[in-house]
Amino acid sequence: MKSKNAHKDHFDCAEIEELAQKYIDGRLTDHEDKLFKEHLEYCVPCDKKLKFELQLKEFVQLKSKEEVPTEKLKRKLNKLFEELN
Amino acid sequence: MTEQRQKEFSELVEPHLSSLYSTALRMTHNQNDAEDLVQDTLYKAFRALDQFQRNTNFRAWVFRILVNTFITGYRKAVKQPQKVSYDDLEEFFLYKKLDDTVSLQESSKEDFLDNFFDDDVKGALDSLPYQFRLVVLLCDVEGFSYNEISKIIDAPLGTVMSRLYRGRRLLQRSLWNYAKKRGYVTDEVKKRS
Numbered sequence: 594m595k596s597k598n599a600h601k602d603h604f605d606c607a608e609i610e611e612l613a614q615k616y617i618d619g620r621l622t623d624h625e626d627k628l629f630k631e632h633l634e635y636c637v638p639c640d641k642k643l644k645f646e647l648q649l650k651e652f653v654q655l656k657s658k659e660e661v662p663t664e665k666l667k668r669k670l671n672k673l674f675e676e677l678n
Numbered sequence: 679m680t681e682q683r684q685k686e687f688s689e690l691v692e693p694h695l696s697s698l699y700s701t702a703l704r705m706t707h708n709q710n711d712a713e714d715l716v717q718d719t720l721y722k723a724f725r726a727l728d729q730f731q732r733n734t735n736f737r738a739w740v741f742r743i744l745v746n747t748f749i750t751g752y753r754k755a756v757k758q759p760q761k762v763s764y765d766d767l768e769e770f771f772l773y774k775k776l777d778d779t780v781s782l783q784e785s786s787k788e789d790f791l792d793n794f795f796d797d798d799v800k801g802a803l804d805s806l807p808y809q810f811r812l813v814v815l816l817c818d819v820e821g822f823s824y825n826e827i828s829k830i831i832d833a834p835l836g837t838v839m840s841r842l843y844r845g846r847r848l849l850q851r852s853l854w855n856y857a858k859k860r861g862y863v864t865d866e867v868k869k870r871s
């Protein structure tokens with residue numbers, strides 16, 4: 594699929610905002626990624642916003658870690674096998 | 679034969695038990711249901727093991743079973759948020775809020791997140807409608823790709839993206855509300871000079 598941004602030679606702040614989530618997830622095309630990074634090099638407000646978004650994504654992953662009852666789950670798994678036999 | 683099958687299944691599934699349980703817990707909101715949901719998932723996965731094509735993505739395969747089991751068996755019992763408004767949900771919601779409020783200095787925006795306890799974040803996640811919560815969990819917590827999520831939840835890529843992006847903004851708003859409730863920030867808007 595050809596990107597609608599293939600003909601562009603720069604991104605403005607509105608385009609950065611529009612593509613921010615894809616950038617965060619590494620879903621931009623090579624060309625879009627290049628223009629995106631160029632913009633962040635000269636635009637401090639956008640750069641700060643994107644750094645914050647990336648930090649937030651990491652933060653959510655880190656903070657939602659759970660205490661997992663692994664042994665209990667393994668016992669359930671074994672019990673399951675016994676029942677199935 | 680059976681023993682070999684069990685051994686194979688255990689080896690496949692054990693590395694993913696904690697991910698399955700964590701996701702189940704965020705989806706059902708309580709430990710007992712989460713354990714039951716994981717158990718039901720394991721049972722179905724083991725019975726369907728012959729349908730699993732070896733050397734393909736077991737993690738995505740077993741998560742798909744988890745999600746389907748949740749939707750058919752558990753979703754109805756889970757309280758959904760009353761009414762969720764999607765107004766004022768702009769991109770960079772949290773950043774812009776922090777930018778606009780009195781209580782934070784420019785320098786502390788990066789440190790703002792340090793205020794939160796794990797339970798705040800879990801509570802914020804739990805407050806999202808389940809369709810959004812699920813996609814945010816699969817992407818941001820479990821690290822699945824858009825394509826994997828599309829298969830896991832059986833929805834087109836466009837749906838995955840719109841739920842993910844909207845879900846993240848809902849999460850940002852929810853975190854903002856926690857921050858206010860906990861007194862990390864106030865809603866008082868800066869006077870622009």
Ligand SMILES: [Zn+2]
Nearest residue numbers: 605606636639
């Ligand atoms: Zn900019």
